[in-house]
Amino acid sequence: MARSFIFARHGETDWNKQKRFIGSEDIPLNKTGQAQALRLSQEMAELSVANIVTSPLKRAWQTAESISDTCGCTLATDKRLSEVDLGDLQGRSEPELDF
Numbered sequence: 001m002a003r004s005f006i007f008a009r010h011g012e013t014d015w016n017k018q019k020r021f022i023g024s025e026d027i028p029l030n031k032t033g034q035a036q037a038l039r040l041s042q043e044m045a046e047l048s049v050a051n052i053v054t055s056p057l058k059r060a061w062q063t064a065e066s067i068s069d070t071c072g073c074t075l076a077t078d079k080r081l082s083e084v085d086l087g088d089l090q091g092r093s094e095p096e097l098d099f
Helices: 031-047 058-071
Strands: 051-054 074-077
Touching (some): 058 074
Parallel strands (some): 051 074
16 A cells, blocks of 8 residues: 655745744744645645644644644644754844844
């Protein structure tokens, strides 16, 4: 029996929109990101998704939860899927960097 894996990125956050480095900051989805998660969940419903494993960060969890709710599949978190900590870069945009 072959297994298929589907990798999906979380929906948009305000920091994505502002082109800020997010890293491990726990930033939630904005309204656009919530709509993107809903659209993705509707597309995933046609694929017979059985399980979802996601980062525990809010933006990833919200995206995965939308898919899980729509598909009726199990949802679990794995901290190994979390973003790396970007230290002082987190929350800053490229123009704000002092190089």
